[in-house]
Amino acid sequence: MEDKISIAIRNKNEAKDLEFLLFNLTDRYSDTIDEIIVIDNESTDESEKITEKYGARFETIKNFSYGGSANFAAEKAKGDIVVIFSAHSYPVSPEFFDVIKEKFDANKRLAGVRCLHTPNDYRNYILSIDAEKDPNKSGLIFTGSAFRKSVWQQIPFNDKVPTFEDKDWTKRVLKKGYQIEFAPVVFAYEVRRTKAQSYFRRKNDLLGNYQIWHKEVKMRQAFNSIVGTFLNGSKNLFIDTFYAIKFLFFVLKFKIKKPEKFKY
Missing domain, CATH: 1.20.1070 (Rhopdopsin 7-helix transmembrane proteins)
Incomplete structure (x- = not known):
């Protein structure tokens, strides 16, 4: 398996955001990425047509779960470096994928990198608080993170957790002696949730916090x-x-x- 970069985009009925992300990737980063795959959760909008417009590969996943979709993305990727985005996120730094590749090339025990998008990321990166010290805020976050497929083949993502599949994987690969680092490049995350979607996310966060961090529910x-x-x-x-x-x-x-x- 070659150290090529595969981009996997998780999407459901986000055609407008998806088009902006695909435009950004193909217009600014075409020389540094090897393939783009849209992992689509049975969209009913123009997502497939837009994917074809930008020459990306469209793959439909049924019975969506966060861990299951990450496993699906890894299965479909041809490269050993897989960068996951949500359709409503996008890279900003000009050297975004160059830095990610340099990180993986320099450290063969590197399982994944987390890029920067919030003050939490900036602070932990600046203060050198790594994933061993803070697996939640310095571990992977599955949008704007990259992982090594060859490590995933040994340690697949957990499709049983309702959310935080990225943090669960972080904890497990660290226990196996692999490493997670920050990549000092920036991406934007522009999620807009309805009240129903916010409730769904909040409910899953509660379950995920209980399963992964063992936080009691009161x-x-x-x-x-x-x-x-x-x-x-x-x-x-x-x-x-x-x-x-x-x-x-x-x-x-x-x-x-x-x-x-x-x-x-």
Whole structure:
């Protein structure tokens, strides 16, 4: 197996975001990546047509799970370096894939790299807090992470966990003596969830935290969430209304006086 770079994009009915990601990949990084695969969860929009437009491979997965889709992506990839994106994320740094490849070339015990997209990533990278010390915030995150397929062949992803399949894999490969590092390149993550999707994610996060990190589930958390949501909603409504009215009076005052100092 060659150290080629395969891009795997997980997608479901995100045609607009998918097109932007594919444009970005083919326009800016075509010299450094070897193939693009869209791992599609039975979309009903224009995702397949857009995939074909950019010359990528379209693969449909049924009975989607996060771990199962990561395994599916690894199976379909031809290269040994597999970079996973969600359709609503995209690389930013010009040298994005060059740095990833350099990381893998320099360390044969490297199982995966995590790229940067939040202050948590930046802080842990700058402070040299690696995955051994913090497998949650410095371990893989399956969008904007890369893994070595030859390691995956020995240690597949867990398709039984509802989420955090990336963190679960991080813990298991570290136990086997492999390493996870940061790659100092940046990607953007622009997820927009409905209330129903946020509930689905929150529910899976709770189950994942229990399975992987053994965090106890307490009823008080659910009650506090309801109370907190009500109080924060009321507080935010009051503050937003206060500043909206304050701005209205500022505009009225400005319209009446029209101070000369703002003219050039």
